[in-house]
Amino acid sequence: xxxxxxxxxxxxxxxxxDTRTNAGVDNISTFRKMHSWCVPGERFITLxxxxxxxxxxAVVSLLEERSKAQEERNPSILEQPSMFQxxxxxxxxxxxxxxxxxxxxxxxxxxxxxxxxxxxxIDPGPTRLFMIYPEGNFIEASDxxxxxxxxxxxxxxxxxxxxxxxxxxxxxxxxxxxxxxxxTVKANLSVGLPFDVQTYAAxxxxxxxxxxxxxxxxxxxxxxxxxxxxLRDAFASLPRFDSGG
Amino acid sequence: xxxxxxxxxxxxxxxxxDTRTNAGVDNISTFRKMHSWCVPGERFITLxxxxxxxxxxAVVSLLEERSKAQEERNPSILEQPSMFQxxxxxxxxxxxxxxxxxxxxxxxxxxxxxxxxxxxxIDPGPTRLFMIYPEGNFIEASDxxxxxxxxxxxxxxxxxxxxxxxxxxxxxxxxxxxxxxxxTVKANLSVGLPFDVQTYAAxxxxxxxxxxxxxxxxxxxxxxxxxxxxLRDAFASLPRFDSGG
Numbered sequence: 001x002x003x004x005x006x007x008x009x010x011x012x013x014x015x016x017x018d019t020r021t022n023a024g025v026d027n028i029s030t031f032r033k034m035h036s037w038c039v040p041g042e043r044f045i046t047l048x049x050x051x052x053x054x055x056x057x058a059v060v061s062l063l064e065e066r067s068k069a070q071e072e073r074n075p076s077i078l079e080q081p082s083m084f085q086x087x088x089x090x091x092x093x094x095x096x097x098x099x100x101x102x103x104x105x106x107x108x109x110x111x112x113x114x115x116x117x118x119x120x121x122i123d124p125g126p127t128r129l130f131m132i133y134p135e136g137n138f139i140e141a142s143d144x145x146x147x148x149x150x151x152x153x154x155x156x157x158x159x160x161x162x163x164x165x166x167x168x169x170x171x172x173x174x175x176x177x178x179x180x181x182x183x184t185v186k187a188n189l190s191v192g193l194p195f196d197v198q199t200y201a202a203x204x205x206x207x208x209x210x211x212x213x214x215x216x217x218x219x220x221x222x223x224x225x226x227x228x229x230x231l232r233d234a235f236a237s238l239p240r241f242d243s244g245g
Numbered sequence: 246x247x248x249x250x251x252x253x254x255x256x257x258x259x260x261x262x263d264t265r266t267n268a269g270v271d272n273i274s275t276f277r278k279m280h281s282w283c284v285p286g287e288r289f290i291t292l293x294x295x296x297x298x299x300x301x302x303a304v305v306s307l308l309e310e311r312s313k314a315q316e317e318r319n320p321s322i323l324e325q326p327s328m329f330q331x332x333x334x335x336x337x338x339x340x341x342x343x344x345x346x347x348x349x350x351x352x353x354x355x356x357x358x359x360x361x362x363x364x365x366x367i368d369p370g371p372t373r374l375f376m377i378y379p380e381g382n383f384i385e386a387s388d389x390x391x392x393x394x395x396x397x398x399x400x401x402x403x404x405x406x407x408x409x410x411x412x413x414x415x416x417x418x419x420x421x422x423x424x425x426x427x428x429t430v431k432a433n434l435s436v437g438l439p440f441d442v443q444t445y446a447a448x449x450x451x452x453x454x455x456x457x458x459x460x461x462x463x464x465x466x467x468x469x470x471x472x473x474x475x476l477r478d479a480f481a482s483l484p485r486f487d488s489g490g
């Protein structure tokens with residue numbers, strides 16, 4: 001399993017992803033699920049991946065090869081003129097990889113499925129955030145739906161719904177994502193630290209803040225422990241149920 | 246979908262269930278998923294049901310018919326000598342209903358599955374709480390795992406994990422369950438009010454507090470609105486992420 005979130009704020013984008021992959025509970029590994037590309041002054045793109053690891057690695061490899069090989073530089077996510085075109089290319093690549101892997105084996109395409117979150121900006125366009133489905137099509141975040149989750153989305157969703165605010169600054173948004181990830185990690189063994197974090201300031205057209213939050217990160221433990229206490233205090237602050245007797 | 250929880254406290258048991266059933270989003274109905282039986286001074290039993298409605302209604306009908314028809318009063322959940330025997334009987338009835346419905350149709354047993362929570366006390370035994378699987382086997386709540394959820398369990402789980410306390414009294418436990426149900430209702434259309442509530446005080450061997458919380462219940466709205474504010478305050482109370490720059 002996996003847990004990745006892309007948040008759209010008024011001041012830009014924030015991405016967080018876990019790094020645990022597993023094939024059975026006795027076969028776990030750490031893999032990066034966040035990939036960023038940047039041409040300073042021109043474009044910044046981040047991709048989060050959930051689903052079959054062979055599929056998502058193949059998608060990223062294809063996207064990177066296309067962006068590196070001189071002979072075959074078109075189509076490339078570094079050459080597309082807009083985020084919409086990048087999303088179209090990534091979705092097409094994803095669909096092709098799934099179709100190819102399904103052809104070669106006996107199995108239906110179910111096990112090879114993957115879902116992606118794509119965000120970024122290409123000058124002179126606006127900052128955009130997309131969720132890309134295994135079928136290759138995609139939807140875009142809006143004021144009504146300002147964030148996307150992929151993977152194990154349910155445990156961490158209630159706090160996002162309640163505490164998200166489009167005016168948040170990046171440190172607040174990272175704190176929110178850590179609370180959401182903490183609830184998920186506490187409930188699902190297949191989501192685990194370290195977490196990768198990436199921010200993108202709208203119109204900067206450059207790398208923002210990037211870090212990896214390791215399992216022994218003191219701030220994460222402060223949040224994790226503090227959130228338990230804060231939740232219990234919040235719960236205690238609610239009025240008591242009156243059973244009338 | 247469905248959401249039901251059975252909590253084991255030091256002072257007894259608390260049950261809550263939603264009432265929404267659906268076959269597609271345009272075919273929704275309200276059905277009771279909580280059923281209680283009591284012989285004052287001797288036994289108290291509550292059953293919560295999630296899964297295929299035809300299956301769970303058949304199980305309850307079989308259990309009730311067996312407890313009513315004079316000729317065929319054995320086996321009856323009102324005659325079993327212990328909660329373990331009741332759980333065995335309920336599990337066996339569930340397995341038989343699923344097997345019977347699967348035989349009659351073209352489909353595998355998947356669509357006919359159901360999962361149950363069973364709790365109560367039979368004199369002179371202790372108060373016990375079980376979760377019963379479609380296969381008819383069951384597990385019992387313990388100090389380490391003091392509550393069971395069935396149906397749409399994920400959204401409402403983090404607050405249960407964080408705020409549950411075995412020393413809670415019944416009004417506190419009902420408040421906790423309402424917060425958990427509120428998070429679930431906010432995220433999944435197929436879980437809905439009204440909610441049924443039942444408490445059982447250990448060793449009372451009688452009905453406890455019973456109520457139905459309707460969609461317009463003022464206390465539920467106080468909790469639902471208050472929880473959003475309390476969560477945001479709790480979140481604000483956590484230390485800020487320091488990106489070091």
